[in-house]
Amino acid sequence: MKIISNPHELNDYVKNLNKTIGFIPTMGALHEGHISLIKEARKNNEFVVVSIFVNPTQFSKDEDLDKYPRKDEADKKICELSGVDVLFFPNANDIYTKDEVSLQAPNVRGYVLEGYTRPTHFNGVLTVVNKLLNIVNPTRAYFGKKDAQQLNLISLMVKQLFMNVEIVAVDTKRDSDGLALSSRNIYLSKDERKQALAIPTSLNLASSMISKGIKDTKEIKEKMLEHLKLLEVFYVEILDREFNQVKEVELGNSIILVEARVGETRLLDNIWL
Structure with missing residues (x-):
């Protein structure tokens, strides 16, 4: 495995590969x-690149950038x-300059749900993902379904900016x-952690209601919120x-x-129906 930290070096390296790249x-x-995600990429591409970069622009001033786990x-x-095949391991100075061009999340989809409580978050996510896709120029890029809003916005960015990459959604691991x-x-x-299990069990409850023929989103949300009442819930939503x-x-x-937040930890989860 080759480790590269310089964006230009990586860009030059993959340019000459002549292989399908999973990122x-x-x-x-x-x-x-x-x-x-790596296994899916390995299965369907000749070459696999992983990047590790704790992106500062998606954290607000009062969030846990310094505490974010690093291993x-x-x-x-x-x-x-x-x-x-290649691990891309840049630092912030490799990715950002003092006077940055940045992307703006869409005015509606970027500022609801997670974007409502973290209004600058998706600007940072889209900016860094755009940069990374331009550096690696992959055939396919892989994202987990757990971060469904992020996945939706990245797919939207790729479509609207006419980017030549396939976005692949991979099921959540539990x-x-x-x-x-x-x-x-x-x-x-x-x-x-025991308290946090109310999140997946609330989703299981919703799934059970739907399997019994209950489709009304208001009724399902009310039952879920009742199940989650001991947690600090930011939202429960049912969307297309x-x-x-x-x-x-x-x-x-x-x-x-x-x-929802459990203690000081913000957790996301979802089910795709």
């Missing part, structure tokens, strides 16, 4: 969810064992207790896959999304 952008602290040596070993895998899970105490409000669940075109 997985990450912020490190890799877990089984990331490994599943550089472990991450390198995971990438090597997973068959990654721990044995049902909690969606996240780098932030390490922040949870033992008791907080273009992130429009719907009154009834449409199988094959709906997502149920939850964001």
Whole structure:
């Protein structure tokens, strides 16, 4: 496995490959969810690139940039064992300058749900993903469905900016207790982790209601919120896959999304129906 930190060096390196490239952008602290993305990329491409970059522009001043988990040596070993060909490991000065061109998230979709409580977040996400895609120039880029709003906005950016890359959505990986895998899970105490299980069980409750023929989104949301009452809930929403409000669940075109805080840890989860 080759490790590269300079964007121009990586861009020159992949330019001469003449191979299909699968790309997985990450912020490190890799877990089984990331490994599943790497496996998907490995399966469908001749060459695999992973980036590890904790992107400062998607954190607001009062968020946990300095505390965000970093496991550089472990991450390198995971990438090597997973068959990654190139690990891109830049620092902030490699990616950003003092006078930046940046992308603006769409006025509606970028400022609802997670974007409502973190209004600058998706500007930073779209800017850095755009930069990374331009550096790597992959055939396909892989993102987890757990971050559904991020996935939707990145797909929108690629479509609207006529970018020549296929965005591949990969199913959420869960721990044995049902909690969606996240780098932030390490922040949870033992008791907080037990409390956090209300999130996936609320989604299971919704799925059970839908399987019994209940499609009314208001009724489903009320039951979920009752189940989540001990947590600090930012939102429970049921939307179509273009992130429009719907009154009834449409199988094959709906997502149920939850964001809640457990202790000091913000957790996201969802199910695609």
